[in-house]
Amino acid sequence: MNDIVLNYREELVYSLIVLVILIFIQFILKKAANKVGKKSEINITRTRLMFKYINILVVLIAAFLMALAWGVGIAELALIFSSVFAVIGVALFAIWSILSNITSGIILFFSFPYKIGDTIKIHDKDLPVEAVIEDIKAFHLHLRTREGELITYPNNLILQKAVSLIEHSDFDEGKDAL
Incomplete structure (x- = not known):
């Protein structure tokens, strides 16, 4: 065991430093996403979805840096990553x-001006929709029409169409009064 530690001391120290730095970066990114979520009054499930994306990013960076630390050359890494990609x-x-x-879901997390419970109108010439936002998922929105029909609307289309706010939900305003 001592031989392994002595032989790979530099790699182990580098690995430990990389892990500590990446855990710190992950903490900062999650804290920033949580702050944006709270400031914009975004549902906690959408914030948790951002946490998953952050985790994936950190794991990919860690895999790349660990491979470098343990002696895989840049040329080999480039070959592996280019083949995988x-x-x-x-x-x-x-x-x-x-x-x-998914990309639209990330954009909606940071800049979508409407909240769950708001009534919106989507100005689409093929399918005009007036509905209440029930949920905002990673891939789509759940919209409920006045007739009770559930519409699953893709996130990428909501960014491409004009959307009007018909009625703001009083749910968030009621929380402040308590």
Whole structure:
């Protein structure tokens, strides 16, 4: 055991430093997402979704840095990552709309002016919608019409269409009064 520690001392120290720094960065990013969520009065489930994205980002960065620390050369890493991204790129090209909706979900987290409970009107010439926002998910919004119909509206389309606020929910205003 001592031989392993002595032989790989630099790699172990570098790995420990990288892990500590990445845990700190992850903490800062989660704190920032939580602050944005609270400031914008975003539902906690949407904030937790951002936490998952942050975790994925930190794990990918950690894998890259650990590979460098343990002696995998830049050329080998470039080959591995380019091969992996080529396969992922081909696979994701077939499901590009999913990526579009995930990206739109991230954008909606930070800049969507409407909240759960608000009544909105989507100005779409093919399917005009007036409904209450029931939930905002990673891929789509759940909208409930006055007739009780549940509409699942993709996040990428909500960013492409004009949206009007018909009625603001009183749910958040009621919390302040308590």
